[in-house]
Amino acid sequence: MTPSNVEQFWEAVQKRDSGADGTFYYGVVTTGVFCRPGCPGRTPNRENVRFYTTPADAERDGLRACLRCRPLALTGADPWADRIAGLVRYIERHAGEAISLADLSREAGLSPYHLQRSFRAILGVTPKQYLDNQRVEQFKASLRNDTGRDVTAAIYDAGYGSSSRLYEKADTRLGMTPMEYRSGGRGIEITHTAVETRLGWMVLGATDRGLCFLQFGDEPGALRTAMFAEYPEARFSSMPEPAPVDFEAWMARLHRYLDGQERDLRLPVHVSATAFQLKVWRYLQSIPSGSVQSYSEVAQGIGQPTAVRAVASACAGNRVALAIPCHRVIRGSGELGGYRWGLERKRVLIDTERRVA
Ligand SMILES: [Zn+2]
Known part of the structure; x- marks a missing residue:
């Protein structure tokens, strides 16, 4: 790749020149995504752009294919890829509206059956899952952009007719419900206990979905106070005796890990976060x-x-x-x-x- 090539490439990217599709690819280090020159997305800043001659080069550099312009479709793997890429853009624009599978199949010019099948083959999720995901993303963005905002208003703006549907989705997608996300743990129940380990005292707090607090200290009292302060609105109770079987299993793994008998510690985590x-x-x-x-x-x-x-x-x-x-x-x-x-x-x-x- 010569400097004059790079100049031409950058010009094509700025013009979104789809005539150059297939001659090179560009990656954007800040988003971790690579595109074809004709990608309709926002033009990135020059200093964040890298050029590649093949998708494989971009992937080796740790980038993944853009969902909007589907650069991998240029390699000719899937005849439906262009239509699906168009559909993805449609979903992103209309996620705030009520969209049915029939709408999508009309938009793509594919039968509902073919639509479901090729969408899934290309993107790994169904159109419905992709739409839900878009709504959750838009919902999260609207909560983050305006912290004083009413959750119910954000739900309607994100295209959910009824709040309970979003609560179901968001629970599996975010690892927490929208209220928990905003409210210091209101409505969640945390069971906690203190244990002595070779690294000192440890206080653990767990919801029914995973650990939300695990910290070390010289004595358990101060640690508990810190935990209450992290989740001021949550309801706390001490771990019952005997503890639930799952929790006992977590503890056994924890001790084995700390003693160097187990290589890694994989425990479920349920924590509020940005x-x-x-x-x-x-x-x-x-x-x-x-x-x-x-x-x-x-x-x-x-x-x-x-x-x-x-x-x-x-x-x-x-x-x-x-x-x-x-x-x-x-x-x-x-x-x-x-x-x-x-x-x-x-x-x-x-x-x-x-x-x-
Ligand atoms: Zn793109």
Whole structure:
């Protein structure tokens, strides 16, 4: 790729020149997506754009195919891909309205049966799931953009006729209901307990869906106070004796992990968070036990390479130690960096994981 090629490529991207489709692809590092030149999406900033000669090159660079322009369809894999790509744009524009499968099939010029089948084959979800997902995304965006906003109004704006339908969806999609998302845990029940481990006292809080609090300290009282403050509106109760079977199993895994008998700790997490925190925390869960990454590697990993400081503060804001392994992130210099629960604990955790790995 010569400099003059790159100039031409950038010109084609700015003009959304679909005549250049197939000659090259461009990726946008800030969104983690790659496109064909004719993509109808917003023109990215030049400094965030990288050019590729094949989709495979872009994928090797960690980018995924844009859902709007479907660059992979250019490789000729699926005859329906263009129509489905058009349909995706239609859904994005009209997610706030009542859309039926019949509307979509008319729009695509495909029978409902073919529509369902090819949509699923190309995107991995049904049109209905894609639409629901769009609505949840738009709903989340509207809550985040205006924190004083009435949840019911946001529900109607996102195209949900009745609030109960969104509550069902959002519960599986966000890991929390819209009210919980906004309200400091109102309406959720948290069962909690304190245990002594080789790293000191630990207080755990769990909803019926996963851990919402796991923190270390020198004595349980202060930790409990911190937990109550994190979820001021939740209802708390002490863990019953004997504890539920699931919880006993989590605890057994936790002790094995801390003692270096189990390599990784995968426990269900149910925690309220901003979209950005969720993105960082999910990424942290993908860092293998026994290895560490720097804050800037994490920022690159989530496709937002300039967000290093935001990544550091998302790590510092973690409320569920170990299950969201923020201890696997260190400074670029190789120093340990900070840890909410003390550097000595961070050092022990990293050492233990290395030994087991
Ligand atoms: Zn695109």
